[in-house]
Amino acid sequence: xxxxQYSQQPETRFDNDQVKxxxxxxxxxxxxxxxxxxxxxxxxEKGGFTPKxxxxxxxxIFFHAGRGQVWRSGSWVPVESGxxxxxxxxxxxQIRNAGEGKLTFICLIxxxxxxL
Amino acid sequence: xxxxQYSQQPETRFDNDQVKxxxxxxxxxxxxxxxxxxxxxxxxEKGGFTPKxxxxxxxxIFFHAGRGQVWRSGSWVPVESGxxxxxxxxxxxQIRNAGEGKLTFICLIxxxxxxL
Numbered sequence: 530x531x532x533x534q535y536s537q538q539p540e541t542r543f544d545n546d547q548v549k550x551x552x553x554x555x556x557x558x559x560x561x562x563x564x565x566x567x568x569x570x571x572x573x574e575k576g577g578f579t580p581k582x583x584x585x586x587x588x589x590i591f592f593h594a595g596r597g598q599v600w601r602s603g604s605w606v607p608v609e610s611g612x613x614x615x616x617x618x619x620x621x622x623q624i625r626n627a628g629e630g631k632l633t634f635i636c637l638i639x640x641x642x643x644x645l
Numbered sequence: 646x647x648x649x650q651y652s653q654q655p656e657t658r659f660d661n662d663q664v665k666x667x668x669x670x671x672x673x674x675x676x677x678x679x680x681x682x683x684x685x686x687x688x689x690e691k692g693g694f695t696p697k698x699x700x701x702x703x704x705x706i707f708f709h710a711g712r713g714q715v716w717r718s719g720s721w722v723p724v725e726s727g728x729x730x731x732x733x734x735x736x737x738x739q740i741r742n743a744g745e746g747k748l749t750f751i752c753l754i755x756x757x758x759x760x761l
Contacts, residue, residue, distance in 0.1 A: 530717045530738065531731040532724060535707075557705045557731040565755040566682040568705045568729065589673045589684045591651075591751050593709055593727075601646045608648060611709075613684065615647040615673040622646065635707050637753060639681040 531561055535570040541645055550577025550626070555644045556635075566637050567644050571624075573597070573632040578625035586642040588616040591635050596628030647677055651686040657761055666693025666742070671760045672751075682753050683760050687740075689713070689748040694741035702758040704732040707751050712744030 535556050543551040550573055557568040573579070573595075581600060592612040598605040599614055600623035607627070608614065616622045626632040638644075651672050659667040666689055673684040689695070689711075697716060708728040714721040715730055716739035723743070724730065732738045742748040754760075 530715070530733065530736055531729075532715055532717065532722045533729050534727050535729050536727065538729075556707075556729045561731050562733055563703065563705065563731060565703070566705065566753065568707065568731075568753070570707075570729075587679065587681070589679065589682065589753070591672075591684065591686075591707065591709070593707070599646070599648055601648065606648045611650050611652065613647075613649050613651050613654075613672045613686075615677050615679060615684075617646065617678055620646055635751070637682065637684070637705070 531557070547580040548578065550574035551579060553645050558644045564640060566639050568635060568637050569645060570633065570635050573624070573626040575626055575629060577632070579623055581621065581623035583619055583621045585618045586639050587618050588614070589637040590614040590616065593633040593635060595626065595630050595632035597632040598625050598627045647673070663696040664694065666690035667695060669761050674760045680756060682755050684751060684753050685761060686749065686751050689740070689742040691742055691745060693748070695739055697737065697739035699735055699737045701734045702755050703734045704730070704738070705753040706730040706732065709749045709751060711742065711746050711748035713748040714741050714743045
């Protein structure tokens with residue numbers, strides 16, 4: 530059994546034209562023996578956003594802290610601590626920080642998808 | 646795409662000899678079209694605990710709020726907001742609230758295991 534604080538896991542920073550102010554961590558993945566699905570934790574700085582994209586795997590997301598918005602079918606849906614989002618495969622999506630502080634969420638993907 | 650606050654989902658209460666002061670919600674599951682894994686949110690009242698048990702499926706857990714402890718190999722490991730636990734299949738485990746307030750965590754399981 531692995532028990533850690535998510536911040537103990539090494540982070541990968543993403544900053545380019547498509548994604549801004551994003552830090553990602555694989556906290557439970559193949560390296561831990563998780564064969565079926567993978568847990569990542571993302572932190573978005575103020576003004577940060579993930580890429581607007583689609584792919585054939587789903588996301589199961591829980592918003593831990595902060596205030597954000599999720600792109601759904603052409604408009605932005607507000608989310609905050611305690612919000613849950615299920616993004617089916619092949620559906621366009623993007624997440625952005627809409628608050629003054631950090632937006633933190635966990636995002637799970639099935640095995641086979643890239644872990645980060 | 647489903648976006649909700651977890652508290653909007655109906656809760657199931659558990660209170661017996663094995664499990665005390667526990668509320669569980671399936672927030673993303675088969676009913677939403679989630680074919681690979683299932684997200685539940687649990688709240689433990691002060692003094693509450695989940696059953697001490699084992700089963701052949703794994704848990705991927707993120708602690709959202711409160712202070713708790715996880716039973717691992719014969720002793721209690723402290724957890725709090727931001728802690729992550731990976732419990733492989735067939736490993737004995739239990740979670741208890743060790744704080745004054747509510748302990749809230751999300752717990753994911755693979756498809757095929759009982760959703761709640």
